[in-house]
Amino acid sequence: xxxxxxxxxxxxxxxxxxxxxxxxxxxxxxxxxxxxxxxxxxxxxxxxxxxxxxxxxxxxxxxxxxxxxxxxxxxxxxxxxxxxxxxxxxxxxxxxxxxx
Numbered sequence: 001x002x003x004x005x006x007x008x009x010x011x012x013x014x015x016x017x018x019x020x021x022x023x024x025x026x027x028x029x030x031x032x033x034x035x036x037x038x039x040x041x042x043x044x045x046x047x048x049x050x051x052x053x054x055x056x057x058x059x060x061x062x063x064x065x066x067x068x069x070x071x072x073x074x075x076x077x078x079x080x081x082x083x084x085x086x087x088x089x090x091x092x093x094x095x096x097x098x099x100x
Contacts, residue, residue: 032071035062036078043082 027035039062042054066075 027065027069027071029071029074032066032069032074035066036074038062039075040078040082043079043086047086 039059042051042059045051045054063075066072
């Protein structure tokens with residue numbers, strides 16, 4: 001075996017850690033529902049005018065991950081249902097005040 005062949009065998013390509021693509025497991029439906037609960041809680045906090053304690057970066061990341069992993073229906077339906085419930089509740093309060 002020549003010296004050139006020995007050098008080739010000894011040298012290995014090492015990819016630096018910051019360039020390695022570490023695949024994270026896909027977000028399953030249960031994980032998406034957990035992230036949705038975080039967003040749902042935030043929506044309720046916003047309606048109660050208590051948004052100062054919220055991390056908007058965390059909320060954005062949660063929503064982005066739900067969409068990225070093809071669970072957009074969980075997010076869409078959840079937002080629709082949460083807002084609908086709030087509006088119905090507010091309507092009932094207004095109607096109760098309007099009754100003689």
